[in-house]
Amino acid sequence: MTRRTVVVVGAGPAGLSAARAAARAGAEVTLLDASDQVGGQFWRHASRPAHDEHRYHHGWSTFTALRDVVASHPRVTLLTSAQVWALERLDDGVRLRVLVGPADASGREHLTLTPDALVLATGAHDRTLPFPGWQLPGVTTAGAAQALAKAERVAVGDRVVVAGAGPFLLPVATSLLRTGARVLSVHEAATPASLARGWGSRPAGLLGAAHKTGELGGYVGTLARHRVAYRLGEAVVAARGDGRVEEVTVARVDARWAPVPGTERTVAADAVCVSHGFTPRLELAVAAACAISPDRFVVVDDGQGTSAPGVWAAGELTGIGGAEAALAEGWVAGHHAAxxxxxxxxVARAARRRDRSADFARRLEAAHGIRGGWTAWLRDDTLVCRCEEVDAGTLRAAACATGSADLRSVRLTSRAGLGPCQARVCGRTVAELVGADAASSPGDATEAPPAVPDRRPLVVPVRLGDLAALPDDPT
Structure with a gap:
């Protein structure tokens, strides 16, 4: 009897869990990750040998156990430095184009995979709202600061301000302190009222996340010991410096995140780490024609199946719920894909854990989700697209010139989102600033595709030599 073949893309918490569950259910599994080691963003570089690794990674023992099982399982083929650069829809499934080898190397190995089932666990990346001066050296995403702290034990600066929204700010500040940086303050844009509404409603619903109390207490205790101020209802609204960040402007914001006039103050700093939540990596899901929700996540059923036949999704693709939710979703997805x-x-236990985590994700969005008033801290000369150096004034003028909020027209007119990052950083911001409806589902392949910033025939940059060396299609 031929075993069912399952490909899992992404080896973070969701992908590792999916691969283990699919192999346990009897499938032949291929696990792909673009990094040179497994762990994803949450367990970034977690295979780096160090006696105190658990201090930098929550759930360290969970990771090591999962990694070891997957790496040694006879029905799992693990490929790192394996970049899926294109996904093609077939009548009976999908075809994946993969390049294996260092991302900056030539002559990488080509793989073409046509699995019986595909599990997408591609994760998410930081979303940072633009503000005057955010292009200066010394302004980083909170994720980048966290990655440097975890992987290299390096701080992004000596005097650091952490700002944005969400619980992620706390572990970032803690990691910076462990590297020897002086964290001056943490600024959470959510107001006390927003936090009360998000986390305080229906307190019984928090019982499923009671174990997170200890984790939260650890962060709070670390900040308290280092006398780091944690300020609610505040945001970094500007950064200034000669060649790099030298100071930032912090202001109180109202419930819609609009700056409150007269509350601005200046803080001297040589680095600022900013994160306003996360954006899922949707390129492969969009290419597979998975239905996307209005808030830009992949829509899944109780088995983590998507609207695309033979495609499942798990982790941050389906909603920002943390590593535990991703582990549970990955197990459900892998099991059903196999x-x-x-x-x-x-799988029943995993489904219950996933359902409990869903309440946590809803509260997270209600408490810390981006509010529309943030656009009030933009000036006309504030860069929105850093790749193409398009500022807010140019973007608004382009929207006015086209006479519509059509995202494609605005991008072609202004060049916003057409640079090297292909709108990964600015795509959602551009859509929001011009009022474009970028939240529509890809729909049927026969329909005109909507101008969503995640629609990219080539998921990542590919060398012309690699394209020229493509083998003939097996069909």
């Missing part, structure tokens, strides 16, 4: 038994007790 056509595992419907009455399997392990």
């Amino acid at each position: 056509s595992g038994a419907v009455d399997d007790p392990a």
Whole structure:
């Protein structure tokens, strides 16, 4: 009997869990990750040998156990430095184009995979709202600061301000302190009222996340010991400096995140780490024609199946819920992708954990989700697209000139989002500033595709030599 083949893209918490569940259900599994090691953003560079690794990574023992099982399983083929650069829809599934080898190398190995089932676990990246001066050296995403702290034990600066929204700011500040940086302050844009509404409603619903209290207490205790101020309802609204960041302007914001006039103050700093939540990596999901929700996440059913036949999704692709939610979703997705038994007790337990985590994700968005008033801190000369150096004034003028909020027209007129990052950083911001409806689903392949910033026939930059060396299609 031929075993079912499952490809899992992404080896973070969701992908590792999916691969293990699919192999357990009897499938032949290929696990791909673009990095040179597994762990994803959450367990970034977690295979780096160090006696105190657990101090930098929550759930360290969970990761090591999962990694070891997946790496040694006879039915799992693990490929790192394996970049999926294109996904093609077939009548009966999908075809993946993969390049294996260092991202900056020539002559990488070509793979073409046509699995029975595909699990997408591609994760998310920081979303940073623009503000005057955010292009200066010394302004980084909170994720970048966290990555340097975890991977290299390097701080992004000596005097650091952490700002944005969401619980992620706390571990970032903690990691910076462990590297020896002086964290001056943490500024959370959500107001006390927003936090009360998001986290305080229906307190019984928080019982499923009670174990996170200890984690939160650890962060709060670390900040308190280092006398780091944690300020609610405040945002960094500008950065200034000669060649790099030298100071930032902090202001109180109202419930819609609009700056409150007269509350501005200046803080001397040589680095500022900013994160306003996360944006899912949707390129492969969009290419597969998965339905996307209005808030830009992949829509899935109870088995983590998407609207695209033979495609499942798990982790931050389906909603920002943290590593534990991703582990549970990955197990459910991998099990169903492998056509595992419907009455399997392990998948039932994972489904219950996933459902409990869904409440946490909803509260997270209600408490810390981006509010529309942030656009009030932009000036006309504030860069929105850093790749093409398009400022807010130019973007608004382009929208006025086209006479519509059509995202494609605005991008072609202004060049916003057409640079090297292909709108990964500015795409959602551009859409929001011009009022474009970028939240529509890809729909049927026969329809005109909407101008969503995540629609990219080539998922990542590919060398012309690699394209020229493509093998003939097996069909």
